[in-house]
Amino acid sequence: MKVLIVDDIPQNVYLLETLLKSYGHTTLTATNGAEAMRIAEAEVPDMIVTDVLMPEMDGFTLCRNLKGDERLRSIAVVIYTATYTDERDADLGLSLGADRYLLKPTEPSALIAELEKVYAQPRSAARAPEENDPVYLKEYNARLVAKLEKKLLDLQGAQEALRRDIAERERLTSLLRQSQKMEAVGRLAAGVAHDFNNILGGILGFAELARIDPGVPGPVVGHLDGIVNAAQRAKDLVQHLLTFSRQKDRKRQALFVQAALADAIKLLRASLPASIKLRTEFDSTAPAILANPTELHQIVTNLVTNAWHAIGSASGTIELTADVVWPKGAQRYVRLRVKDDGCGIDERIRDHIFEPFFSTKAPGKGSGLGLAVVHGIVESCGGNISLESEPGQGTTFTLLFPEHHGEVESHGPATASAKPGKGERILFIDDDPTLATLGERFLTMLGYSVVAFCNPVEAIARLKAEPFHLIISDLTMPYRNGLEVAHECMTVRPNVPVLIATGYNPAYNVDDLRRQGVSAIILKPYTMQSLNEAVVLALGK
Ligand SMILES: Nc1ncnc2c1ncn2[C@@H]1O[C@H](COP(=O)(O)OP(=O)(O)OP(=O)(O)O)[C@@H](O)[C@H]1O
Ligand SMILES: [Mg+2]
Secondary structure, three states: OEEEEEOOOHHHHHHHHHHHHHOOOEEEEEOOHHHHHHHHHHHOOOEEEEOOOOOOOOHHHHHHHHHOOOOOOOOEEEEEEOOOOOHHHHHHHHHOOOOEEEEOOOOHHHHHHHHHHHHHOOOOOOOOOOOOOHHHHHHHHHHHHHHHHHHHHHHHHHHHHHHHHHHHHHHHHHHHHHHHHHHHHHHHHHHHHHHHHHHHHHHHHHHHHHHOOOOOOHHHHHHHHHHHHHHHHHHHHHHHHHHHOOOOOOOOEEEOHHHHHHHHHHHHHHHOOOOEEEEEEEOOOOOOEEEOHHHHHHHHHHHHHHHHHHHOOOOEEEEEEEEEEEEEOOEEEEEEEEEEOOOOOOHHHOOOOOOOOOOOOOOOOOOOOHHHHHHHHHHHOOOEEEEEEEOOOEEEEEEEEEEOOOOOOOOOOOOOOOOOOOOOEEEEEOOOHHHHHHHHHHHHHOOOEEEEEOOHHHHHHHHHHOOOOEEEEEOOOOOOOHHHHHHHHHHHOOOOOEEEEEOOOOOOOHHHHHHOOOOEEEEOOOOHHHHHHHHHHHHOO
């Protein structure tokens, strides 16, 4: 049969055309009722398959016009539409002379079968009502409006879904961008930190040596204190950068928040001005968590300092509380909260406050690393941080730490009582001549007998020739790293302990080094005191 397809959507026309042709029918096409009328008059097809909502002339009007034309009245007409509101649509179509009312999409073979059936049947006897028949007009308008409303609602739904998709995509993209930025800064920081730690080690160490030299006059000791303090601050900054980038290898242990924070709270109380009250409340039933005590100290110091700055010179209260929550199923969390009644955080900057170097403080007043560090630490503990803030009212930071079920060790840095040496022989290796000299001086002052080398090959040759009680080696060195040196030393003198000094090296963590036979590890930059403690530990005194 010869079928005229009427639809304003080209894809619909194409589909139907292909289908009909594949069943051996010929096709004509039109994009609206008016065009279809012209083609029908010229070609007189056997059947017309028409959509309803189309520009210029809709499918209902097309039906009515066909039935009003003597020559075209016998053409079979099928209305094929996607916007179906209720059965009154079909009723109107059929009353206008359509032979069938079908809904899109109909399965292809079923559609063809239906069209062929319609063609074989006698034509609808319905006579088209007059154009100005009031009953017809009312129904016609009502049906079209209903259909248009339905189409509009569908479109609005699609638009809303699209808008949600776009918003979600934007959110994910910005998260990705953010985490890439954090990662890039972290890598940069870690790269700088290694060399910087060595430089600081030299400054701190020699200043310390000079300070304890009895020949140095009193006023110079004051200047040296200034150097030590400034270098100490620079050292803290490097530690912050490494902590925030989570590339710093700090040992976590099971601890109780209240006990671990006792010292930090004492210190904070002493530094806050009298106009600011620090109220604390700890739930004594709160379980242990897995964290590093120094890092926990750092978190609270950073948050309370921010709270203090938010309150400014006005009087205010900072509340530090810890309790237990079960936010997700069976897992218990220790909730640490720092609440202030300061200036609050504007909605516009809330997304940025955890970014490294984001600060609203005057130049020189804030580095913008405080919250980035807190964020890094909390995440590395498997925890979570969130905040609520009302501009002008205050801010509450909430930190959740998962409960730890293992045994609780005593906390605080492991301190071996520092016993001075009794002339034990130490082989000291550091490729940086400043640090090699410093190590030699420190250890000599502590009562050890030291031979220092910048070149590991020379050091090993010496080790083969003479006995030593301890080997101290830097980890990151050109040509041969500390671990290779340690292995060679262990081969040459299997019973001599090896102490590794390391600033930051992403390839190793403390546990790896221990597994490889290293007796003790010392973090750079070290002080005379911490070097002594590590030596005592490594010698097993
Ligand atoms: N409790 C708070 N109340 C109001 N604003 C806050 C609070 N905590 C943080 N902020 C805002 O977040 C910004 C970032 O804080 P962050 O601690 O990272 O850096 P900083 O305090 O500016 O510098 P620093 O590195 O010295 O801590 C602050 O500059 C401040 O605008
Ligand atoms: Mg801060």
